[in-house]
Amino acid sequence: MEVVFDPAKISGFVSAPASKSYTQRVIACALLADGNTTIRGYTGCDDSERALLAAKNMGALIHKGENYIQIDGGHHNNGEFTLDFGGSATSMRIFTSVSCVTPGIKHITGSPQLLRRPIRPLIDALTQLGAKIETSPGYSPPLIVHPTGLRGGEVELDASISSQFTSSIMVGSTRADTPTFITHTGGVVSRGYIRITAHVLEWFRARTEISEEFNQVEVHPSRLKPIDVKIEGDYSSAAFLLAAGAIGGHVEVGNLNPESLQPDREVLNVLKGAGCYVELGGDTAKVGGDVKEGFDVDVTETPDLAPILGVIAAYAKGESRIRGVSRLVFKESNRIDAVVDMLKSIGVDARFESGEIRVKGGGIRGGLVDSHGDHRIALAAAVAAVGAHKPIVVRGFECYIKSYPHFLEDYTSIGGRARVVQP
Incomplete structure (x- = not known):
């Protein structure tokens, strides 16, 4: 799919889609809970739909209504x-751990991109807890997960690559035989997502404890209770709309929790530090003005912001530095290279140097961007066109449905200009 994005004047209001981080965790917990869980404000993206399909295949009964879904958990598929x-x-x-504590033998697979992403630290930790998981060479997926259960107890986990390993064990350990004590080795990244997992488990009446330094997490076996919950808006997706307002006019984005645990709410602080007008009141963020100043930001806790921060930096004065990017090589693409390539291809002086992405501001010329199959690169390139001198063509734009399938409708509703030239 090839889409042309023209320079545009941004103005208007749009509601942020539901947080996929919260949605995926709620779906997994709903499968384990006995009874009907209702998820309101559901705006399905491909990631959330994959979680929902997994829950259905594992035995949950699913009902979809208008902007909500119901998941009747406690039913399980005993087959292979x-x-x-x-x-x-x-x-x-997350479902790798859930598969250990539910009936049936699961063959877990995914796209070629997904199968290249790291999972060995999770497999090693689950094995310590009594899981039986068969892997492909190199401890990579596809996996075969047997329903051995998890015994609980002490386990060491390397969470320096992804906090998702911790979140996975936290959800699965609600069905363990005894309390589970996770000790992190090698540091912990994206701590906010561990907080989100604990928050969701608390909704389902599970008991967790996280040490102040995040070096230990404790999960107690719990009988999860079904819930009725409205999912808050997704700051990761909203970041693209907020950046568009900062670059090319002004925008109001609703459905955003001002007290959210989502790490990517940090985009508001970056925009404010760059000289933009930023106001967060009620559930609406307002952003306008121009990007004035360059910035120095560490994305260790917010790696998904790196592509759009690169675009914002291109419109700032002077040089900006995006640090803490080492884990970006493990994303949907090698996101370090993809961000730098994207910026260079549209006329921006960008480079990876001394462990950080450096961007010299001054505006964007326009040009052709390859998404590298990475939804956040595709969306960042689209927004880059707002203040560009010439259009930006994004090749491989179809990957955007992974996180934000309604982006084109939302973007054009606030003045963005997009033309699909090759479906």
Whole structure:
């Protein structure tokens, strides 16, 4: 799919889609809970739909209504079957632990991109807890997960690559025989997502404890209770709309929790530090003005912001530095290279140097961008066109459905200009 994005004047209001981080975790917990869980404000993206399909294949009864879904958990498929997670690393990792504590032998697979992403630290930790998981050479998926259960106890986990490993064990350990004590080795990244997992488990009446330094997490076996919940808006997706307002006019984005645990709410602080007008009141963020100042930001806790921060930096004065990017090589693409390539291809002076992405501001010329099959690169390139001198053509734009399938409608509703030239 090839889409041309023209320079545009941005103005208007749009509601952020539901947080996929919350949605995927709620779906996994709903499968384990006995009874009907209702998820309101559901806006299905491919990642969330993959989690929902996995829950259905594992035995949950699913009902879809208008902007909500109901999941009747406690039902399980005792057979041998396949769970295909497409490109969703979060869903695959979380459901790997869930597969250990539910009936049936699961063959876990996904897209070629997903199968290249790391999972060995999770497999090693689950094995310590009594899981039986067969892997492909190199401890990579496809996996065969047997329903051995998890015994609980102490386990060491390397969470320096992804906090999703911790989140996965937290969800699965609600069905363990005894309390589970996770000790992190090698550091912990994206701590906010561990907080989100604990928050969701608390909704389902599970008991967890996280040490102040995040070096230990404790999960107690719990009988999860079904819930009725409205999912808050997704700051990761909203970041693209907010950046568009900062670059090319002004925008109001609703459905955003001002007290959210989502790490990517940090985009508001970056925009404010860059000289933009930023106001967060009620559930609506307002952003306008121009990007004035360059910035120095560490994305260790917010790696998904790196592509759009690169675009914002291109419109700032002076040089901006995006640090803490080492884990970006493990994303849907080698996101370090993809961000730098994207910026260079549209006329921006960008480079990876001394462990950080450096961007010299001054505006964007326009040009052709290859998405590298990475939804966040595709969306960032689309927004880059707002203040560009010439259009930006994004090749491989179809990957955007992974996180934000309604982006084109939302973007054009606030003045964005997009033309699909090759479906």
